[in-house]
Amino acid sequence: xxxxxxxxxxxxxxxxxxxxxxxxxxxxxxxxxxxxxxxxxxxxxxxxxxxxxxxxxxxxxxxxxxxxxxxxxxxxxxxxxxxxxxxxxxxxxxxxxxxxxxxxxxxxxxxxxxxxxxxxxxxxxxxxxxxxxxxxxxxxxxxxx
Numbered sequence: 001x002x003x004x005x006x007x008x009x010x011x012x013x014x015x016x017x018x019x020x021x022x023x024x025x026x027x028x029x030x031x032x033x034x035x036x037x038x039x040x041x042x043x044x045x046x047x048x049x050x051x052x053x054x055x056x057x058x059x060x061x062x063x064x065x066x067x068x069x070x071x072x073x074x075x076x077x078x079x080x081x082x083x084x085x086x087x088x089x090x091x092x093x094x095x096x097x098x099x100x101x102x103x104x105x106x107x108x109x110x111x112x113x114x115x116x117x118x119x120x121x122x123x124x125x126x127x128x129x130x131x132x133x134x135x136x137x138x139x140x141x142x143x144x145x
């Protein structure tokens with residue numbers, strides 16, 4: 001396995017959270033977000049700022065990984081909508097957010113980074129959190145096929 005280029009102080013280079021799936025090029029995590037169970041990230045392991053910094057074959061690989069995670073989120077979490085975003089304004093390390101969205105979530109229909117419009121009841125959140133082991137298994141299954 002080749003050495004991965006890292007940048008000191010980058011929180012995604014120094015990933016300190018459990019990884020659902022990983023290979024030499026990318027990692028998939030389920031974000032520990034109390035308001036958004038099922039929020040995932042696909043993270044390019046090498047410190048790269050933009051998609052256009054990758055060779056074509058790696059861009060295709062990364063896009064396929066995002067699609068696989070989206071499929072697992074849709075199947076397991078049963079959201080109304082899935083948001084897929086790559087911002088990197090705060091952490092300029094190439095990564096994609098895959099976020100299940102529901103009509104009753106705290107921000108719907110606005111982005112999850114907007115001002116909250118409501119508070120979701122704890123029972124609904126707990127039911128969604130209970131699906132996280134199944135989501136991890138669904139992600140791993142897709143990447144290991």
